[in-house]
Amino acid sequence: MSSNSAPKAPPYKVSVIGSGNWGSAICKIVAESASEHPEFFEAEVRMWVYEEEFNGRKLTEIINEQHENVKYLPGIKLPATVKAIPNIKEAAAGADLLVFNVPHQFLKGICAQLKDTVTPNMRAVSCIKGVELSADGISLISEYIYNELGIFCGALSGANLAPEVAQEKFSETTIAYTPSPGDAITTDIVRTLFHRPYFHVSVVNDVIGVSLCGALKNIVALASGFVDGMGWGDNAKAAVIRRGLLEMRHFGTVFFPSCENATFTEESCGVADVITSCNGGRNHRIAAAMMKTGKPIYELEAEMLNGQKAQGVSTAEEVHEFLERRDKLAEFPLFTAVYDVLFKGLDPKTLPSILEDTPSASSANTAKL
Template identity: 55%
Template structure:
């Protein structure tokens, strides 16, 4: 089989970060032509052409300074020259330029080329909402896939561990695209619900602005976690209305494109920052885009009889209650989330960044679900329960504001023991996370299932068996979720 030629259409911050990965993998695997074209909108930088700088110094000094690109990534200023003969077209440009780019290359690309959109946004057409991948598919007549996830570009370029999701309806193309994109620190999951993956990438930015409002108004971690969870539920509801070509499963929202990307964006993204500034300063969104983004646009209980009674007892205007029947699952969430929070603290203490932390939270959530399915046998375990406050919202709050996270961070930074930190920071109170990790480890060891829960096991080994905390990320790189 002839080697597949790859072209990256776009060379901004995200496009250049992806070029690092694609270039390295194209050189590594015989599946791909070793030369990767990257279309660069020509600009002059201190009297020199940007393409010339990239091709001689192998660095995009304007959009990704300080990061070397592989020498087999070739910057091409002419769009038609860049796409010529390409088998795989990776679109990573601002969504407002998609139509113009497609009109330019139409009739000049291979009819059997496969496209992949990394563009987070939607288009408004005469018939309503349109996905960017649909715009490209209709204009070019090619098969389209998407890649979305908790992927802040600079952290990807720094090769900090993170995850991503490829939405690909074709089982033939999925493994090929995974091989092109996956590295030791950029882990890829392929799902067939491509429309849902893409809609996640667009809608999460709306939720992030709301999260920014919470920060600007000092509403606190509980409120912000509620905003994120409610935003996630609206994303699911919207997808069920809009994505009619395939069934919409809550499980897809537990992939990196869903909950992890939402967490990263709501804690570290520019939509959140602008939302916070908007609430604090009273300036318009347009003013803040000019000031902060150099003018870039924002993308912007088991008894059904007892349930209503207990809800009436507990609910207030600002303490909202949802009742579910999976009581065992609700309880197990409250225990296991503390193990994950310790791991999140390790990430903070080691300065691993927002992408890695979001991946830890998502992988922790998946281990919580897997553990519940093994041990909560009295009732069926639904992923939907983990989208309630007892699941994802409690996990987020604990991993960003709880004491298990704080102790985990201090453990990684200071090298002191858990016992010492409990005395110093908790007045001698015992931390739930490490103790729960020890209990869970005994259960899993007895069942010979330790290897199926690498994150839970890593927290246990680091806290109790002297394993170096710096090796925490290695437990994630070959997680069963990525196999």
């Protein structure tokens, strides 16, 4: 993972790849920190923006003139040191640290565009809450970036609803980042870049656990949305949250034995993010709307999400295919039920019976927290 050349001395150049609401919020954070720490970072932070028109003007022009992403994060001022760039290669060129923040289904095309731009000394942090999942296997986003681009990549995930973070309401996050000895971009430097008075950072070594939490919690959020959409109340939602967290941990235990239980139960990326996502966020909102309107989930995505995606929908589909191939569906009744509600017309009112006396409920791997 390390280059044979001598590590570059600071200041380091940071580029953010992605400009949705979470990408813009993260760009605000790192640009603030970069300006406050010239001993570590260059002040200018480039942000790759997928170019589109907004009210007849290019979005990048609006961001650079008004210092606001008026489409995806309206009402939030970005530091003047943020520079929106529509060309992804230009945005990434010369960077020392790339911060990835795009929907995970677009990552393959983005990495393909960046292959000729990255250098061995670059490092990366993925803020993408997902995994590359197929029937054949699971690839963590950080691993995928490393395999495609040849640069070490950590992972950031936590109870971080983008609008609240952007409004500087207090929250915590978890970063898994373990560079090779001698790397210029150290754990302390990464923590300095992301830590703010309103955004506290905990650093761990469990990249796998952090990445899995960021993906699987979205499935639980959909289940919680079903419950709220049907008006079942807080007791039912608490039950779904508990069972969902157990299935998340069981998934890690079964398929990634090196996962640390504490990542799921003690870190912001685990239990805290599950709670937040099950009370707000796009996956919860869209699932609740599905119950109230009876509309298909993809129709609601188009109506409600302003061009963005509910990541839990694709994750639920991918996880189901993965588990079905391994004959493990019975061990994950909540994950399976979410898929069946979304894609097979299962009546969500059957959730209580589905979650009763299941293999995962009595398994030693899903013992009480």
